[in-house]
Amino acid sequence: MEFEIVGLLIAVAVCAGFVDAIAGGGGLITLPALLLAGLPPVTAVATNKLQGTFGVAASALTFWRAGHLDIASLRFAVTATAAGALAGSLCVQWLDAELLERVIPAALILIATYFAFAPRLGQESRRARLAPLPFAFAAAAPIGAYDGFLGPGAGSMYLMAFVALAGTDLLKSVAATKLLNLTSNAVPLAVFAAAGHVDYTVGLAMAAGQIVGSRAGARMAMARGARLIRPLVVIVSMAIAASLLLRG
Template structure:
């Protein structure tokens, strides 16, 4: 499809902002997917193009965290494999099964994540209780959340982060860094299936990918520099926004009847 230079420039800026937010708290898709649809991209191609460009943002943030020593890829190797398998399975299955059940459950999960970060007095390593072992974390969390991202997607970053904090006992900065590794893994796995189907629009996707890469790098810098001071409120905000958006889409007529 033909897209004007003005629209491409706007999509580039939106992708940059989304990459910045995604690197810290997740939820950048709330900006990019509506922008693609507003630009006239058909829904299926919008989803595929969104995965294409978001993969660059998560890769950019992941690379920055690895280079600055916040993540050891060898230690996360099994979690990466499990996440890839889960996401690939979800991406394949979503083509055959209605995702409406997950759509109904996810707003409640996102609200719970928001409340946890809002009410928890501190988000830091928990030394009093034994964390979930890396193998079980990879098998359970990596596979299940990866499957969810391939199957549906909203809030994946927030879900990974809260699991790393609650079950892995990582600090919020460490959890955010590890989240981006697994989020990139699930993005890449789902993108593979979209590429096989020939759905992404390359011209739009690559322009947005540059914006995502830059935004993801800047967001990762802020994570290291500002830590919990910025991440915590962003996780709360993006989780609540995603929950409200999904609830509105599901129950729009009911809300309108009230007001």
């Protein structure tokens, strides 16, 4: 691939990492860019998982260092996410992606509406509706399976689950989302890598951009809090829904 194209992909990864660290949806930017650069669809998806894994790892580390991410409390959710992501990535050949692409936009529009019309949503922690173990089975596992199989909007889904079901405030929910997103990126990446579908040259170059953008986005989220996170979640969720509807 030409040096100029790789440079553009790195710039795209910086932007995607910034947005993804705050509200998710970075794949909406990077995956089309990889396809436009000429990568075959399976290679583009696999390479997108590689660069995205570095991005969410960087943002998760930034949140953890700042004290917003309690890894121990998420052990059930991480385990369930990993199991779901593995199942999703292995079941690609049996599940109907077109059906999911028709259903998911409705879910994302619901998420956008939820965040848009609940003005105090996530400003402070509330009583959890689900304990950690039920949350892992009811939310983390199915969203992880979706991310392993298809992926667009998974970050917004994790975020809504933490706010609505786990009762955590928006900033802590974003931080926790990054850890689950890291898990549901890394597991399918291992499956794709074992099958030889990853373009490591492009993926690692974009990973450098992802790290820069993700760290900046995480810091911005911590500085601005719900005032920044809520509108971005609405915008990103609607953008992903529109993308899926137009593609269908």
